[in-house]
Amino acid sequence: MKANDAIRWVWARVFAALLISLLCAAGARAQQGSGRGGQGQDATDEEAEALRAQLLEMVDAAEEAQAAAGMGELGKDLSAITTNARTRIESAQLDELKKLKKSVPEIADLKKSVDKMKDTVQKHKKSAGKARSWTKSANLPSAPYSPLCGSNRMDSSVVQASEAALFVAEGVKEAASRACEETVVALGEGGNGSLACIATDLVYIAAKTANFVLTFCDGDIDSAEIEGSYDRLGHIHADLEASVSNDNANKIDIKNAIASQTASLVASMDANTSLIVGNDNANKAAILANSDANKTAIIANANANKTEVINVVLRTQIEADLAQPDSAVSVGLFMIPGAVCLAGQCGQLDRVRDVVGLTIDGLEAAGQGVGQARTLLAQGEAAKAAGRFKDAYATYKKAYKAAVK
Numbered sequence: 001m002k003a004n005d006a007i008r009w010v011w012a013r014v015f016a017a018l019l020i021s022l023l024c025a026a027g028a029r030a031q032q033g034s035g036r037g038g039q040g041q042d043a044t045d046e047e048a049e050a051l052r053a054q055l056l057e058m059v060d061a062a063e064e065a066q067a068a069a070g071m072g073e074l075g076k077d078l079s080a081i082t083t084n085a086r087t088r089i090e091s092a093q094l095d096e097l098k099k100l101k102k103s104v105p106e107i108a109d110l111k112k113s114v115d116k117m118k119d120t121v122q123k124h125k126k127s128a129g130k131a132r133s134w135t136k137s138a139n140l141p142s143a144p145y146s147p148l149c150g151s152n153r154m155d156s157s158v159v160q161a162s163e164a165a166l167f168v169a170e171g172v173k174e175a176a177s178r179a180c181e182e183t184v185v186a187l188g189e190g191g192n193g194s195l196a197c198i199a200t201d202l203v204y205i206a207a208k209t210a211n212f213v214l215t216f217c218d219g220d221i222d223s224a225e226i227e228g229s230y231d232r233l234g235h236i237h238a239d240l241e242a243s244v245s246n247d248n249a250n251k252i253d254i255k256n257a258i259a260s261q262t263a264s265l266v267a268s269m270d271a272n273t274s275l276i277v278g279n280d281n282a283n284k285a286a287i288l289a290n291s292d293a294n295k296t297a298i299i300a301n302a303n304a305n306k307t308e309v310i311n312v313v314l315r316t317q318i319e320a321d322l323a324q325p326d327s328a329v330s331v332g333l334f335m336i337p338g339a340v341c342l343a344g345q346c347g348q349l350d351r352v353r354d355v356v357g358l359t360i361d362g363l364e365a366a367g368q369g370v371g372q373a374r375t376l377l378a379q380g381e382a383a384k385a386a387g388r389f390k391d392a393y394a395t396y397k398k399a400y401k402a403a404v405k
Contacts, residue, residue, distance in 0.1 A: 144228060334393060335393040353384070
């Protein structure tokens, strides 16, 4: 017998034994209750049918969870349990269900847990195509998934919902034991008093089956992927050992090649060094000679530019002062003649006269009228010749403004 067939054989018998034990327990409960009378008021027909529908929904949810899990061969072996549970529930009499209804207060919780389980299964189906699958590689071993569970891992929300449904189903089964005893008394000796209780037992089995399969397959997939990871690690380890051996051989070859090339390079470098030093010395002498000539030319040009800049700046300042109103205080240096020098600084009155004359000449050359500018310039010259330097500057100022007005 193959390993997978053996596993299927064991699980089939485990669930068969569980089913038989629950059926026997239901029969024993029926016999124990044969001398007791019913208690309380039975439920209505509508409530009994609602209970039947809720129990069937529990079986549906268990079947959907099993189908969504993609359990492979294991799902086929376990489907008979849910089928039997459905048949038992559909065959239960109303009297049995009425007695069962009033003894199962958890039935509302059962519906909530069933609805949640169905909802999580449907969400899993919609997102199953986006689920992460175990990475495959042509060069590495794959995970040895078993045909019992396959490789489709369920969402943890489905497993949690299954746990909740199993907890409620177990409570329903325990509470239903009272209904079994009361039903036997109500129907009399020989009646099918255990059928309703067997139905709740089968609902419990269906919930237990779904939960067990989900948790078993989750662990089975974990085991397969751990084994696959171990196999891959061994494969990678072997590749690394081969790579290290190859690297060591290449290292020796490279070392020998470097030694040979180094000797050749040293000899070549010695010869090239002599040529480079001689060429550098010749270039150095040529560069120094050219640098001296360029330095002289640069200094001369810089001095000329410096003088030009000083002249432009000074003329701009003179014209700015000449443009001031007659009542404004003028710059004293502009009123002192060039012959008067103190601390290395000479007066600029002669330059002021040149600026005014050049301004008048330039405007006339451009075809512009200059009004009384020349007359005023002559008056300023007369004042300067007479030694009235302040009057000369004030007259130059009027001549400038007359020309540019």
